[in-house]
Amino acid sequence: xxxxxxxxxxxxxxxxTLSLICTVSGGSVTRYFWxxxxxxxxxxxxxxxxxxxxxGSNYDPSLRSRATISVDASKNQLSMRLSSVTAADTAxxxxxxxxxxxxxxxxxxxGTLVTVxx
Amino acid sequence: xxxxxxxxxxxxxxxxxxxxxxxxxxxxxxxxxxxxxxxxGQAPRxxxxxxxxxxxxxxxxxxxxxxxxxxTLTISSLEPEDFAVYYCxxxxxxxxxxxxxxxxxxx
Numbered sequence: 032x033x034x035x036x037x038x039x040x041x042x043x044x045x046x047x048t049l050s051l052i053c054t055v056s057g058g059s060v061t062r063y064f065w066x067x068x069x070x071x072x073x074x075x076x077x078x079x080x081x082x083x084x085x086x087g088s089n090y091d092p093s094l095r096s097r098a099t100i101s102v103d104a105s106k107n108q109l110s111m112r113l114s115s116v117t118a119a120d121t122a123x124x125x126x127x128x129x130x131x132x133x134x135x136x137x138x139x140x141x142g143t144l145v146t147v148x149x
Numbered sequence: 150x151x152x153x154x155x156x157x158x159x160x161x162x163x164x165x166x167x168x169x170x171x172x173x174x175x176x177x178x179x180x181x182x183x184x185x186x187x188x189x190g191q192a193p194r195x196x197x198x199x200x201x202x203x204x205x206x207x208x209x210x211x212x213x214x215x216x217x218x219x220x221t222l223t224i225s226s227l228e229p230e231d232f233a234v235y236y237c238x239x240x241x242x243x244x245x246x247x248x249x250x251x252x253x254x255x256x
Contacts, residue, residue, distance in 0.1 A: 066245065076185075076193065076236055078245035089243040125192055134240045135183035137204065139192040 033058040035126050035140035043147050049116050053109040053126030053140055060084065060107045064133045067100060067111045069122040070142070077122075080111060083133065116147045151175055151241050155248035161256040168224040170251045172237035177217050181240055184213055184222045187250075188233045196235075197222060227253070 039051045051067070061084040069077050080100040082088040090098050099112045109126055123144050127136035152175040162168050172182065180200040185193035195204040197213035200220055210225040224231055232255050237248040 068245075075249045076238075076247040078247065081243055081245070091244065127193075132181070132199075133243065134181040135195060135198040135238065136185075136193075137195055139194070141192050 033063070033128065033138045035128065035138055037124060037126050037140045037143035039124065039143040039145050041143075041145065043116050043120075043145060044149050045117055045147055046115055049111075049113040049120065049145055049147075051111045051113075051124055051126075051143065051145075055107045055109065055128070059104075060102055060109060061104050063128040063130050063138075065100075065102065065109045065126065065128045066136065067098075067109075068125045068127055068136075069120075070125070071119075071122045079113075081133075082109070118147050121145065121147045151178060151239055151246055153237050153239060153246055153248035155235075155237060155251045157251060158249070159252045159254060161254050162227055163256045164227050164229055166227050168227055168231070168253055170222040170224075170235055170253075172215075172220045172222070172248050174218040174220075174239065178239055178241070180216060182213075182215070182220050183238045184211075185236045185238060186231075186233050187236065188230070193236060224253075 034056045036054045043049045064083040066081045067079040080090045082100045097114045123142040125142045126140045128138045154173045156171045182200045184197040187193045201213045212223045234250045234252045
């Protein structure tokens with residue numbers, strides 16, 4: 032069974048770059064597609080970015096200029112960087128993955144809370 | 150850009166009752182629609198994919214239906230653990246969108 036565990040800094044200052052890592056266990060990161068999804072406090076789910084090890088990546092248009100998603104097969108990890116953060120980027124960040132048709136997310140990590148504050 | 154609108158925003162029900170949740174797309178879509186359940190303090194969990202297929206381990210009381218632009222998640226008889234928030238989700242051109250959620254709360 033694939034399991035995901037996010038890790039992050041917890042607190043980031045405005046204008047800095049947020050870096051998140053998702054460690055995958057129970058399966059190879061090269062065999063699934065992956066996304067980062069966030070949830071602001073008390074709000075709904077917002078998709079940020081997608082990657083498939085051998086098939087490219089894509090981003091939400093509103094975050095495209097600031098987000099970078101990548102996969103490290105040697106570490107079996109997924110990562111994301113989000114630059115120039117503001118308070119609006121305060122959220123619970125989830126990594127999520129799926130298999131087969133690239134349509135839905137079978138696997139979710141528990142999430143990591145990131146607060147943007149000086 | 151496809152927008153998913155869920156209704157109602159909040160559904161007040163009692164255990165044993167039937168719950169019907171709606172997800173309407175802003176245009177006709179294919180059936181690659183999914184439903185997730187999110188309990189307080191937990192990550193979302195996949196319930197239904199491709200509009201009507203239950204995910205592994207999901208009880209039979211959960212069912213999905215619909216086509217075109219209108220989709221429904223039905224919980225045939227609410228159990229105490231079903232009081233949660235439910236989201237629909239669609240993928241279009243390798244971009245994913247979620248509905249705003251329906252909260253099923255205890256009446």
